[in-house]
Amino acid sequence: MKQTLTKGKRYRIEGPAYIMVLEGELLALGKILRPRESLVVPKAKAMTIEVLEDSTVEVRLGDGANIVEETEEFIPPEWKEIVERILSYEKPIKAIILGGVDSGKSTFTVFLANSAASRGLRTYVVDSDIGQSDIGVPTTIGLGRVRRPVTTLSQVRMIDGYFVGTVSPAPVMHRVLVGTSILVDKAVERYKADVVIVNTSGWVTDAKARELKWNMILLIKPQVVVALERSNELEPVIQCLKGFKWLEIIRAPALPRPRTRSREERRMLREASYKRYLREAKIRTFNLNKVGLMGATFSNGVVLPRERLMELQEMLGINIIHAEETPDRLLIVTERPLKGSVAKAKELSMKFEKKVDIIYKGFEKGIVVGLWDKSGRFLGIGVVDDIDYKNKQIRVLTSIRDDSEVGMIQLGQIRIDENGREIEKLSSYVL
Ligand SMILES: Nc1ncnc2c1ncn2[C@@H]1O[C@H](COP(=O)(O)OP(=O)(O)OP(=O)(O)O)[C@@H](O)[C@H]1O
Numbered sequence: 001m002k003q004t005l006t007k008g009k010r011y012r013i014e015g016p017a018y019i020m021v022l023e024g025e026l027l028a029l030g031k032i033l034r035p036r037e038s039l040v041v042p043k044a045k046a047m048t049i050e051v052l053e054d055s056t057v058e059v060r061l062g063d064g065a066n067i068v069e070e071t072e073e074f075i076p077p078e079w080k081e082i083v084e085r086i087l088s089y090e091k092p093i094k095a096i097i098l099g100g101v102d103s104g105k106s107t108f109t110v111f112l113a114n115s116a117a118s119r120g121l122r123t124y125v126v127d128s129d130i131g132q133s134d135i136g137v138p139t140t141i142g143l144g145r146v147r148r149p150v151t152t153l154s155q156v157r158m159i160d161g162y163f164v165g166t167v168s169p170a171p172v173m174h175r176v177l178v179g180t181s182i183l184v185d186k187a188v189e190r191y192k193a194d195v196v197i198v199n200t201s202g203w204v205t206d207a208k209a210r211e212l213k214w215n216m217i218l219l220i221k222p223q224v225v226v227a228l229e230r231s232n233e234l235e236p237v238i239q240c241l242k243g244f245k246w247l248e249i250i251r252a253p254a255l256p257r258p259r260t261r262s263r264e265e266r267r268m269l270r271e272a273s274y275k276r277y278l279r280e281a282k283i284r285t286f287n288l289n290k291v292g293l294m295g296a297t298f299s300n301g302v303v304l305p306r307e308r309l310m311e312l313q314e315m316l317g318i319n320i321i322h323a324e325e326t327p328d329r330l331l332i333v334t335e336r337p338l339k340g341s342v343a344k345a346k347e348l349s350m351k352f353e354k355k356v357d358i359i360y361k362g363f364e365k366g367i368v369v370g371l372w373d374k375s376g377r378f379l380g381i382g383v384v385d386d387i388d389y390k391n392k393q394i395r396v397l398t399s400i401r402d403d404s405e406v407g408m409i410q411l412g413q414i415r416i417d418e419n420g421r422e423i424e425k426l427s428s429y430v431l
């Protein structure tokens with residue numbers, strides 16, 4: 001439907017919505033929208049626009065979407081000054097954005113990036129939030145360049161990334177740290193960034209979360225940390241940093257009226273993201289004699305000799321198609337699911353004094369993997385379709401373009417189905 005919007009007014013749009021400017025001029029997060037330019041607000045997200053000139057727009061609203069006039073400014077007025085201050089630092093500027101869930105980290109990142117890009121600065125964003133990733137796909141840290149203003153970070157193409165393998169940082173903090181650091185360095189050194197903005201996860205309230213944030217700051221050494229606070233929730237993270245003379249801590253108000261998202265909505269957004277990412281994916285087969293498999297006993301140990309395999313087969317009363325061990329683990333792959341496998345694995349662990357994993361052929365399906373090229377560069381993610389344990393072949397659904405480039409496949413800790421639905425979290429070394 002067509003709608004006219006009056007100069008000087010503000011509107012809040014709740015997604016899923018699509019707005020195309022026919023006449024006039026709108027402003028969204030520092031990006032000016034002119035005729036024929038459009039704005040997409042996904043489901044479970046919201047956006048506020050300011051009408052700069054009397055405008056006519058084409059509006060399409062999906063299920064549950066809404067467009068209402070808003071009286072107050074959405075972006076806290078303090079944000080503008082903070083952005084000015086940050087952009088006046090000596091280049092290259094490194095900034096880390098901290099805040100709790102729905103505090104507006106992604107929105108602040110866009111706002112800062114838009115201001116930097118409009119001034120002609122080479123602007124890069126490292127999105128270290130692996131759960132609600134804006135750049136790239138869940139399970140990965142993404143690096144993207146903001147060439148001109150955007151309304152959301154999901155419009156920013158991932159030019160490089162780092163596979164973390166799961167969607168919550170707690171068990172994989174080291175990967176988040178390593179990946180973020182590598183990508184920030186790349187932005188500065190390879191891409192000659194003037195500004196690198198690090199968006200972080202909303203996990204801030206316990207000791208482990210602080211540990212992650214502190215180590216990230218010590219590793220990246222940004223000139224500035226922006227703390228988006230609602231009350232004082234970030235003080236336990238930032239107070240201890242006050243004595244560093246290389247670091248300015250800027251406290252900024254969190255978004256006053258965010259569209260908060262439930263766990264379910266967050267999961268749904270991730271699912272849509274996997275689906276989009278794998279839309280043009282194909283099955284590729286890799287030979288694990290040539291390509292490494294990281295995070296697995298399979299293809300990294302010694303295959304059990306026949307006699308030992310027969311012994312195990314007798315003990316378990318089921319056909320075993322593959323058994324392999326490393327000094328600390330024994331992997332047993334049975335022909336079909338084995339009843340009571342967990343208890344039996346425990347029993348065998350005691351007996352052999354090493355961790356025993358019993359899985360069945362087919363268990364591998366749906367595990368998310370990261371693909372790395374021969375020079376150690378992240379290529380993209382994939383989903384395991386099938387493993388031929390005897391012939392050491394793995395089939396992966398992936399949208400990477402050149403499978404001959406792949407040097408290593410890294411097992412992730414999450415399983416998804418054909419619809420991108422997350423069906424299970426896994427520990428590491430499940431196979
Ligand atoms: N300009 C805007 N107008 C209205 N709502 C907005 C605007 N920008 C963001 N929002 C909504 O506010 C919510 C929180 O914002 P944002 O995504 O920036 O927070 P976040 O701290 O990055 O959240 P998360 O912890 O999920 O990463 C989102 O649902 C978003 O859709």
Ligand SMILES: [Mg+2]
Pocket residue numbers: 105106107129132
């Ligand atoms: Mg965010």
